[in-house]
Amino acid sequence: MADGAVAFGGQLRDGRHHLVLRVYYEDTDVGGVVYYANYLKFLERGRSDFLRALGIDQVALMRGEAGEPVTFVARRCEIDYLKPARFDDVIEVVTWVAEARGASAVMGQEVRRDGVVLATALVTIAATGADGRPRPLPRPLRHIFNTLVCR
Amino acid sequence: MADGAVAFGGQLRDGRHHLVLRVYYEDTDVGGVVYYANYLKFLERGRSDFLRALGIDQVALMRGEAGEPVTFVARRCEIDYLKPARFDDVIEVVTWVAEARGASAVMGQEVRRDGVVLATALVTIAATGADGRPRPLPRPLRHIFNTLVCR
């Protein structure tokens, strides 16, 4: 893929979101590879851009422009590190809905380089209100997630 | 516990390592709580200080001062976020050996505040050589881990 052809914010294809990223110095550690916690940053970028691509505006939700203010939080994350990403790599974060429930959803995610899977993850996200307590996922999101579940 | 009584680098008690940390601005996000990826930084600080407390010198291992150079890497991490940590909190990272194998070990970890568990995690660590391929864990480490397994 030519660099110029990479869509800012990624793109949806067959219900999965694809985000292309560069690995910079900030992502690496003294071991010469991407630091293990930083994959979770890549995954979150993927999920944020996935939501945006679905028409979900996280800032409007936080501000309560569509009802009570809600923020998304991660409830659980499991990640397998298969192969290391390195400085200067171009990688791809793929995100999809693995499971949709009323108060949470499980996102499936992969980090790939040249089609090779470097890491796989399942991240459970939920919504909280201003008091930090759980809220149902916003109805439009639940609807979209239900139609997008893939495995 | 008085602030002055907090041991730098944490301390071992009954085979578990306890590290006390402050939550700073860098750890938080716009949601007002600790960003989900940053818990993995706290966990890694706990594991590094646990190894040091056990007499394992990661720098010497990387440099190959005790045989072939090896670096520790995370193979898998599963973490449950139960309650949020917030700016300025004093938290405790507890680390223990949940399972010891020849080429890897599973570390059990918790993040606590005032005795309340905020997050629990299982992190599988392994060793790699200079070529990035798996190596057995250093023998002294395997021995120590075997004697320390607790559940």
Add this chain to the structure above:
Amino acid sequence: MADGAVAFGGQLRDGRHHLVLRVYYEDTDVGGVVYYANYLKFLERGRSDFLRALGIDQVALMRGEAGEPVTFVARRCEIDYLKPARFDDVIEVVTWVAEARGASAVMGQEVRRDGVVLATALVTIAATGADGRPRPLPRPLRHIFNTLVCR
């Protein structure tokens, strides 16, 4: 200095605050040294603990428990990187008031290892209200800063 003797949150000596830190994996990059942006995290930890040692409660200020809510922000930072800090180093962040004004203050800071200066910085901090606009520094803070200016 024995590890056990390192004060959590650092300590004031002659108007300067000294905070001892460990360099962890998260702080390093592929170059094998501490990533240049991460020194600003160390500096901010130093400033936060300096304020706490002076009796300034940033959380109470944010919540407006002592008048209008204010948050501290950095207006300017200049930092010279003299020698690299490395993985596993024990370093010290030294913080003092270099200049006190009504609406801002300049903090002098150094990062040292074994008494050798690794980096020097001047950081201008100011206060903002809930609207993001500048506010005078809280009066007790201004008073303390004025008495502590050193060069």
Add this chain to the structure above:
Amino acid sequence: MADGAVAFGGQLRDGRHHLVLRVYYEDTDVGGVVYYANYLKFLERGRSDFLRALGIDQVALMRGEAGEPVTFVARRCEIDYLKPARFDDVIEVVTWVAEARGASAVMGQEVRRDGVVLATALVTIAATGADGRPRPLPRPLRHIFNTLVCR
């Protein structure tokens, strides 16, 4: 500018490099704005992509494929924070050569949002060898930098 029109890795225009970025959760702090140290990450992404756009391959330089291995390091950074960037903002990092010397160069940089300057910086970069000691900047880089100096 349509999202799809944003060039991955940014683009050179009149000797200045323009990189468009999204602000994600990871970049923000409890104050609701981008954490001050994280601007330095944005700046470094800009400089790395600037070098790449100029045909400089940092990985090849590190590996010594074009002579002695060298790594770029920051020697000094001064940054003024004018207005805050916020979660979900689309920002632009602009990078140019402000001054070229034999052993170092000063990069001028700005972070902008919708044409408004949020932060300005001057970053002095230099090259170091495997021993961590200073080296002249690689000759092709010096040549390019000399032709690109703008103020």
